[in-house]
Each structure stands twice: as structure tokens, then as C-alpha cells.
Amino acid sequence: MTLEELRKQIDEIDDGILELFLKRMACAKQVAEVKRQKGLPIFNETRELKILDDVCRKAGEYGGQARILYANLMAMSREAQHSALGSGTELRQAVLKASRFPNKPRSVACLGEKGSYSHEALSRLYPEAEPVFFPDFPSIFAAVENGRADLGVLPVENSSAGSVNEVYDLILKYRFSIVSAISLSVRHCLASRETELHEIQTVYSHPQALRQCAGYLKKRGVSSAECSSTAGAAKLAAGKRKTAALCSEHAAAQYGLNILDRNVQDSDGNRTRFIAIGQNLLIPPQANKISLCFAVPHRTGTLYTVLARFAASGLNLTKIESRPIPGRNFEYDFYLDFSGSVADPKTLDLLCALSEELTRFSFLGNYSELE
Numbered sequence: 001m002t003l004e005e006l007r008k009q010i011d012e013i014d015d016g017i018l019e020l021f022l023k024r025m026a027c028a029k030q031v032a033e034v035k036r037q038k039g040l041p042i043f044n045e046t047r048e049l050k051i052l053d054d055v056c057r058k059a060g061e062y063g064g065q066a067r068i069l070y071a072n073l074m075a076m077s078r079e080a081q082h083s084a085l086g087s088g089t090e091l092r093q094a095v096l097k098a099s100r101f102p103n104k105p106r107s108v109a110c111l112g113e114k115g116s117y118s119h120e121a122l123s124r125l126y127p128e129a130e131p132v133f134f135p136d137f138p139s140i141f142a143a144v145e146n147g148r149a150d151l152g153v154l155p156v157e158n159s160s161a162g163s164v165n166e167v168y169d170l171i172l173k174y175r176f177s178i179v180s181a182i183s184l185s186v187r188h189c190l191a192s193r194e195t196e197l198h199e200i201q202t203v204y205s206h207p208q209a210l211r212q213c214a215g216y217l218k219k220r221g222v223s224s225a226e227c228s229s230t231a232g233a234a235k236l237a238a239g240k241r242k243t244a245a246l247c248s249e250h251a252a253a254q255y256g257l258n259i260l261d262r263n264v265q266d267s268d269g270n271r272t273r274f275i276a277i278g279q280n281l282l283i284p285p286q287a288n289k290i291s292l293c294f295a296v297p298h299r300t301g302t303l304y305t306v307l308a309r310f311a312a313s314g315l316n317l318t319k320i321e322s323r324p325i326p327g328r329n330f331e332y333d334f335y336l337d338f339s340g341s342v343a344d345p346k347t348l349d350l351l352c353a354l355s356e357e358l359t360r361f362s363f364l365g366n367y368s369e370l371e
């Protein structure tokens with residue numbers, strides 16, 4: 001057979017598959033109605049596992065491929081059923097009740113001292129708020145929980161050093177709402193009370209900043225020491241001979257230090273993303289980014305079929321992070337960011353379906369990110 005003839009056959013087969021796919025989806029919607037009348041749950045694991053085992057056996061050498069194909073078919077079918085029944089009432093109501101107005105927090109918690117990068121992010125996001133400084137990330141979450149601060153600003157990711165795992169673990173522990181975000185260009189300088197570079201023996205900074213400048217520090221042959229923030233490092237270096245801090249120029253000025261070297265980070269386009277968290281859900285009208293988290297059972301293809309549903313809805317994932325679930329060996333929570341808005345009914349339907357199907361699911365927010 002020629003290529004053209006074979007392609008003609010494939011086209012005919014595809015038409016047949018598509019017709020059957022649409023028939024299957026229509027049938028699934030009817031099942032949803034029966035389930036509603038009988039008060040049955042949409043997900044029927046026994047039935048799904050039986051279908052998967054059957055197709056796997058019948059498909060012979062393509063058993064694994066058939067399993068994945070049908071796992072996806074049934075995920076789509078469940079989603080159509082959830083959408084037909086308007087599932088996820090709790091999430092739908094939370095989204096409906098969420099405030100639409102940008103909040104004007106009185107006080108916002110952040111890491112470190114005046115002049116820290118977190119402080120800069122906070123001032124850009126909430127110029128009118130009073131900053132409240134804390135020495136570590138858990139204290140910021142605690143301050144939001146006990147009302148000492150209306151919101152908390154936290155670094156979540158750096159373009160060269162990667163995710164701030166401790167913050168992700170706290171996000172997953174507290175499950176507060178993410179209400180806004182900002183991506184800041186981060187340029188570190190080497191600042192000291194000394195005036196000559198060769199006098200420096202020890203460099204202080206936050207572990208993330210030390211990581212972002214690891215190549216520079218190695219080249220200079222100086223030792224490094226961790227402290228709780230870049231601005232804290234500047235304060236420390238102001239009191240000790242032969243030391244310097246990796247910090248912002250702003251922090252260097254704050255503590256009266258000389259700038260011995262500029263732009264010392266290893267990557268030129270070094271950026272850090274910050275989020276603001278709060279107790280209440282706030283969804284501004286321009287919100288275009290969604291964050292959520294969930295866990296999946298340890299079975300082949302479970303994460304894959306969840307991610308396929310985002311692809312099927314045309315949603316672009318911008319971040320995925322997995323973190324160990326405390327107290328459960330080698331089980332993970334997944335944290336996801338994607339571009340989208342809950343004002344889009346199809347996106348809200350997907351989230352509502354997932355909220356019903358996945359364990360440890362939380363919708364964390366729909367917000368926009370300043371540049």
C-alpha cells in the first residue's frame with residue numbers, strides 16, 4: 001500500500017474513534033444523571049480498575065498503552081460527569097464568596113530586616129502597609145495565623161537557586177490563600193566596613209543568596225557563613241572586621257557599608273519570585289495565575305492522568321513541585337501553578353472536579369504576578 005492509501009485508512013479509523021469517543025462521553029453524562037438520582041459517587045474505583053485490567057489484557061502487546069488511553073478516557077468522562085452535576089459545591093461557594101477588591105493590609109510580615117529583598121517585594125506590593133520583620137519563615141506564617149499581620153510576603157523561587165523548599169512546606173502545612181505575587185530582579189553586591197576586597201575573609205548571607213553567588217565566592221576563595229537574611233548579613237558585617245555581606249545595595253546603605261563589588265550573582269538574569277499569603281481568599285478581577293495542591297495514590301499513571309486534564313483544558317502549567325508529606329515515608333504533596341482564571345467556567349469546572357476526586361486537595365488562590 002502507498003503512504004497516501006495508508007493515511008486514508010488512518011483517517012477513517014480516526015473518524016471512527018472520534019465518533020465512539022463522543023458517544024462514550026454522551027453515555028457517561030447519562031450515567032451522571034442516574035448517579036445523581038441514586039445518590040452514588042461519580043468515581044467508582046472497582047469499575048475503573050476492572051476496565052483497565054480488561055483492556056490491558058485484550059490489547060496484548062499494546063496493553064500498557066491501552067491502559068493509559070482508557071485511564072485518560074475515564075478521567076475525561078468523570079470530568080464531564082462532575083461538570084454536568086455541578087460538583088465541588090464547597091469550592092464553587094468559596095470562589096463566589098471571595099473578595100474581588102485588592103486589599104489594603106495595615107501590616108504585612110516579611111523576613112529579615114529593613115532593606116532585605118523581602119522588604120523590597122513587600123514595599124512594591126503594599127507600599128502603604130506597615131512592614132513587620134521576623135527572623136524566620138515559620139514566624140511569618142504564625143503571625144498571619146494569629147492576626148499579628150494581615151498578610152505575609154515570602155520568597156518562593158529563585159531563577160538560579162530554585163525553590164525555597166521550607167516555604168513550600170509551610171504553604172502545604174497552613175494552606176493559606178495566595179493573594180498576590182511579584183517577581184524581582186535580584187542583584188547582589190559585596191558590602192563591607194572594609195574598603196579593600198582583599199581584606200575580606202568571611203562572607204555572610206542568607207543560604208539562598210550564598211547559593212546564587214557560589215561561583216563568585218569560590219573564585220574569590222573566601223569562606224561563607226549563613227545567616228537569617230541578606231539584610232541581617234549586612235548588619236552583622238557592619239560590626240565585624242574582615243567580613244562582608246552579600247546583600248542589596250539598599251541594605252548596604254542601610255547599615256553604612258562600602259560596596260566592594262557589584263552584580264556578583266552567578267546568573268545575570270537572577271530573579272526571585274515572592275508571594276503574599278493571607279487567611280482569606282481574594283480574587284482580583286485581573287487574576288491570571290492559579291495555585292493548588294493535592295496528593296495522588298502510588299499507582300502507575302495517577303499523576304500523569306491528573307496533569308493530562310490540564311492539557312485537555314488547554315491550561316499551561318508554570319510550576320510543579322513535590323514535597324514529602326510529614327509523617328508518611330516517601331509520599332508526596334504536589335504543588336502546581338498554572339495560568340488561568342476561575343472566572344472561566346471550564347477552568348472552575350476542572351478545579352471543582354479535582355477538588356472532589358483528589359485527596360489533600362486545596363485551591364490556594366487566583367492572583368496576578370507583578371514584574
Ligand SMILES: O=C(O)C(=O)C[C@]1(C(=O)O)C=C[C@@H](O)C=C1
Nearest residue numbers: 031042043044047048074077078
Ligand atoms: O461506570 C460508571 O460508574 C461510570 O461512571 C463510567 C466511568 C467510565 O467512564 O467508564 C466513569 C467513572 C467511574 O469512575 C467509572 C467508570
